[in-house]
Amino acid sequence: MMHVRFSRITADPPVLAGCLGYLQDEARPVVESQHGSLGLALLEEPGVVIFESFWATHEALWLSEETEAVFRGELARRVGQPVQAEDYQVTVFEREGPPGEAVRLTRMEVKPAGVADVVHVYGDTAVPRLADTPGFRETLLFADPADGQLISQTGWRDPAARAASPSVAEMIRSDVLADDDCQIRAVEDYRLVFDSARKPRPAGW
Secondary structure, eight states: OOEEEEEEEEOOHHHHHHHHHHIIIIIHHHHHTSTTEEEEEEEEETTEEEEEEEESSHHHHHHHHHHHHHHHHHHHHHHTSOOOEEEEEEEEEEEOSSOOSEEEEEEEEEOGGGHHHHHHHIIIIIHHHHHTSTTEEEEEEEEETTTTEEEEEEEESSHHHHHTSOOHHHHHHHHTOOGGGEEEEEEEEEEEEEEOOOOOOOTTO
16 A cells, blocks of 8 residues: 655745755655655645655655654744644555646545545546546545545646646535535645656566
8 A cells, every 4th residue: 555644834935935945955865765765746835835755655654754754843943833744545546647737635534434435436436537637637545544534636737727627525525425424624726846756566566
């Protein structure tokens, strides 16, 4: 099972500009060199930066924590507040072509027993519909089965394609669960700064 560590940094844009440079120049080469690394992604919108590190196994995710904690500590010093990390399983990873420049994150919360249903329908229903939409580049689904937290991440050629894309939240709500069982916590749009994430190689390669 592929895993991701998801860190959200908030600050004034001038401060975040320095954080972006630090993540690209200092953190990226170190984290990508760690055993089990499957690449990184960096997203931004005014006042917010998302830093994602992808790992081939839960063990690799766990072993990387000490290294990433050092970088989070430096980021916290720069922004003047703690930088929290969230760990998820990557239950869906579908990509078509090179990464686009526009990303949408949809945060969802369901009852823990409903996580498997969301993952199943996301792969069987949402992914084909998204893939048929002009400008589609990729979709990922992050899940924490223990507490029912999920994040859908979709990538698009440009902001216009993203704006015309179908709503992941509505697909999940209409095809999986009743409204009372699926809470949409946030829908956020970002610019993709870079993306080196990749699927693990099949066994035997």
